Amino acid sequence: MAGIVGTALKDDVRSRDEIAGAMTALLSEPVSRLMLDAYASPAREGHNISFGRALALIAVTERFDLLDQLLRRIGAAVLVGEEINAALLGHLQARKRQIDAEIRAVQQRTTPIFRGNDA
Known part of the structure; x- marks a missing residue:
């Protein structure tokens, strides 16, 4: 999951602080840039992103393709719009x-x- 998080963050034009703010607004719970940094780091094994927060990240970055990659591993797919x-x-x-x-x-x-x- 760290790779998915890292890709979503890297490819977005907004700063990690802005993305964290958008996730906070969507989830109605605090998400910080430091949390996103930890989720994106493969070396930080103790900081795995929850499924709910991963979905929020996908939603705010509109990277449905990343979710689709994960779901296709189990025989499912994402449909958008x-x-x-x-x-x-x-x-x-x-x-x-x-x-x-x-x-x-x-x-x-x-x-x-x-x-x-x-x-």
């Missing part, structure tokens, strides 16, 4: 194809039913 609608559309289209195939299969094995005066 319109990607959500595109994924939903693809999912709905796949479901529709499946339902259409089921309808065709039922139609093929269905025979008309006649009762009483229908014959």
Whole structure:
């Protein structure tokens, strides 16, 4: 995680103090530049960033790609903005194809039913 934190901090145009301030505002709990420095240092094994703070860092730096890298290791992915609608559309289209195939299969094995005066 230190590498992810370091990349997010290094690539942002804001200072670490500004990023810490944005995280503090988002989390409603204090986050300092010194904390960010510790989280970004691989040598500081006792200072691992919590998941909540990592998410806050991703949110304030808008580095969703870094979170995506982590999630893909476990078979998941991050969708941002319109990607959500595109994924939903693809999912709905796949479901529709499946339902259409089921309808065709039922139609093929269905025979008309006649009762009483229908014959």
